[in-house]
Amino acid sequence: MTANQAITVRDPWALLPSLGNLDAYITAVNRIPLLTPEEESRFARNLRERGDLESAGKLVLSHLRLVVSISRQYMGYGLPHGDLIQEGNVGLMxxxxxxxPEQGVRLVSYAMHWIKAEIHEYILRNWRMVKVATTKAQRKLFFNLRSMKHSMKEVSEQTHRNTLSEAEIEQVASTLKVKREEVLEMETRLSGGDVALEPQTDDDGEAFAPIAYLADDSQEPTRVIEARARDALAGDGITRALAVLDERSRRIVEERWLKVNDDSSGGMTLHELAAEYGVSAERIRQIEAAAMKKMRKALAEPA
Structure with missing residues (x-):
């Protein structure tokens, strides 16, 4: 597949190998040239204003490598990499x-949320031990607890236990602002043996189970650097970004994105905030978008 072929195809997958040949697929998407900001804006406007599917295909094609990169972060759940990529592609579309394009944000930044959301849903649907993580708060606890456990394990490598100590449980509960009992419950699910790693068959033929593709790349250098940068942004970075907002904008962002109520329902909706401030829901959305733009600018600046 040449670069010109990749850029002119209307169907994003017409010239790509199938995900059944994963190595060939990844090689192919990494050869697709990236779009310039001007090209990206032009294609996005063509899609929004005229419903141009060829422009949509070009936008999708140029970001398939992003899906591959993000999907690698979730390989430790024991699910096939090809399936993770496929779900991520749905999020990209x-x-x-x-x-x-008028929001002043590149598609790569905007698409990350959608790609991760689809992969999260896939994991929660298919990893049996976490099917009960159905509420927003439980899902947040599941993904954050797994990440925090990994960080704690790196700090205390001399211990070989898989479960959290009492002090670590209290630390997680305090950091994630959840009850100690909720941490214990999710910790039990994560530490349980509900997933069979070995093939469950008496046949002599080949059988595939998570043990065949479960990989531990936690010590891979780029993964370690990414984790540290992510932790810094999630802590001091968010606090610094919120500080540049006025009181109303800060509260709207906190209610919409950073708050989980006791009933696990999440923060306030656009309409609830609109009623409180006596404006329209669209006005709240505009304030939220402007606040996010200021926060992104603050995060991009050196600390």
């Missing part, structure tokens, strides 16, 4: 459909 949703992002392309909703992308607004």
């Amino acid at each position: 949703k992002a392309v459909k909703r992308f607004d």
Whole structure:
């Protein structure tokens, strides 16, 4: 597949190998040239204003490598890499459909949320021990607890236990602002043996189970650097970004994105905030978008 072929195809997958040949697929998407900011804006406007599917295909094609990169972060759950990529591609297409170039944000930044959301849903649907993580708060606890356990394990490598100590449980509960009992419950699920790693068959033929593709790349250098950068942004970075907002904008962002209520329902909706401030829901959305833009600018600046 040449670069020109990749850029002119209307169907994003017409010239790509199938995900059944994963190595060939990854090699192919990494050869697809990236779009310039001007090209990206032009194609996005063509899609929004005229419903141009060829422009949509170009936007999708140029970001398939992003899906491959993000999907690698979730290989430790024991699910096939090809399936993770496929679900991430669904999220990418949703992002392309909703992308607004007038917001001043590159598609790569906007699409990350949609790609991760689809992969999260896939993991929660298919990893048996966490099917009960159905509420927003439980899902947040599941993904954050797994990440924090990994960080704690790196700090205390001299211990070989898989479960958290009492002090670590209290630390997690305090950091994630959840009850100690909720941490214990999710910790039990994560530490349980519900997933069979070995093939469950008496046949002599080949059988595939998570043990065949479960990889531990936690010590891979780029993964370690990414984790540290992510932790820094999630802590001091968010606090620094919120500090540049006025009181109303800060509260709207906190209610919409950073708050989980006791009933696990999440923060306030646009309409609830609109009623409180006596404005329209669209006005709240505009304030939220402007606040996010200021926060991104603050995060991009050196600490």
